[in-house]
Amino acid sequence: MKTEEWEPYYSEILNFFGFSRDDDERAAQILADILPRDDISLLKQIVAGNPCIVCGNAPSLAKDIANTDFSDKVIIAADAAARILFKHGHRPDVIISDIDGMDDDFLEMNDKGTILVLHAHGDNIPLVKSWVPKVKGPFVATTQATPLTHVYNFGGFSDGDRAVFCAHELGAASVSLIGFDLDDSSVDPVKHGKLMIARKLLKTLGYDI
Numbered sequence: 001m002k003t004e005e006w007e008p009y010y011s012e013i014l015n016f017f018g019f020s021r022d023d024d025e026r027a028a029q030i031l032a033d034i035l036p037r038d039d040i041s042l043l044k045q046i047v048a049g050n051p052c053i054v055c056g057n058a059p060s061l062a063k064d065i066a067n068t069d070f071s072d073k074v075i076i077a078a079d080a081a082a083r084i085l086f087k088h089g090h091r092p093d094v095i096i097s098d099i100d101g102m103d104d105d106f107l108e109m110n111d112k113g114t115i116l117v118l119h120a121h122g123d124n125i126p127l128v129k130s131w132v133p134k135v136k137g138p139f140v141a142t143t144q145a146t147p148l149t150h151v152y153n154f155g156g157f158s159d160g161d162r163a164v165f166c167a168h169e170l171g172a173a174s175v176s177l178i179g180f181d182l183d184d185s186s187v188d189p190v191k192h193g194k195l196m197i198a199r200k201l202l203k204t205l206g207y208d209i
């Protein structure tokens with residue numbers, strides 16, 4: 001999504017949740033200052049022209065994994081969905097995360113080649129500062145605010161829809177979704193709001209979920 005297209009959605013999100021644009025920008029700058037490397041070329045190489053499966057972390061994910069043929073597909077995990085995939089024997093090619101679902105197992109996957117695409121925002125600055133310096137493997141940095149050199153904005157808001165936007169932006173041949181249940185009634189009101197925004201943003205890419 002181009003910056004001009006993203007801006008109205010971003011403004012609406014900031015207003016809806018009461019998030020601060022200044023804090024998001026500050027977080028992006030902190031990430032830019034400490035990022036270990038920029039593997040955007042590798043990420044493009046893996047995604048461009050290939051069929052991708054984006055895995056959200058709905059409770060249905062485990063069942064969806066059992067019913068999915070992952071062969072020859074690029075596996076992109078939204079945050080903690082990576083853990084479920086890994087436990088089922090599928091190490092994701094890419095993890096898209098705002099770091100709240102991160103633990104040492106993400107570093108273990110990263111050591112084995114999984115690209116970590118870590119996102120800075122106004123409410124995760126301590127997580128950015130504590131986890132980013134520990135990353136030794138392939139790494140890409142993102143923001144939802146104005147992009148910086150080496151800090152990208154592909155569009156999207158929650159980890160799941162950002163993953164879908166990233167795949168489209170980088171030229172995936174196709175992007176299918178598993179582990180997405182946007183009407184999940186077990187989530188708290190803030191998460192519900194995020195899932196409704198995900199639905200709206202994914203609609204702009206033609207997904208009716």
Ligand SMILES: Nc1ncnc2c1ncn2[C@@H]1O[C@H](COP(=O)(O)OP(=O)(O)OP(=O)(O)O)[C@@H](O)[C@H]1O
Nearest residue numbers: 056057058078079080101158159160161180181184
């Ligand atoms: N029913 C669902 N519950 C949770 N996540 C879902 C669901 N359906 C789709 N998703 C997508 O899976 C992503 C990863 O889920 P996870 O539980 O790891 O959330 P999270 O890290 O708290 O998400 P975020 O940080 O984006 O709020 C979410 O960002 C969301 O886009």
Ligand SMILES: Nc1nc2c(c(=O)[nH]1)N=C(CO)CN2
Nearest residue numbers: 019098121122123157158159
């Ligand atoms: N400022 C801010 N930005 C976000 C937040 C959040 O809690 N605060 N959560 C996100 C993932 O759902 C994505 N972006």
Ligand SMILES: [Mg+2]
Nearest residue numbers: 079098100101
């Ligand atoms: Mg997250």
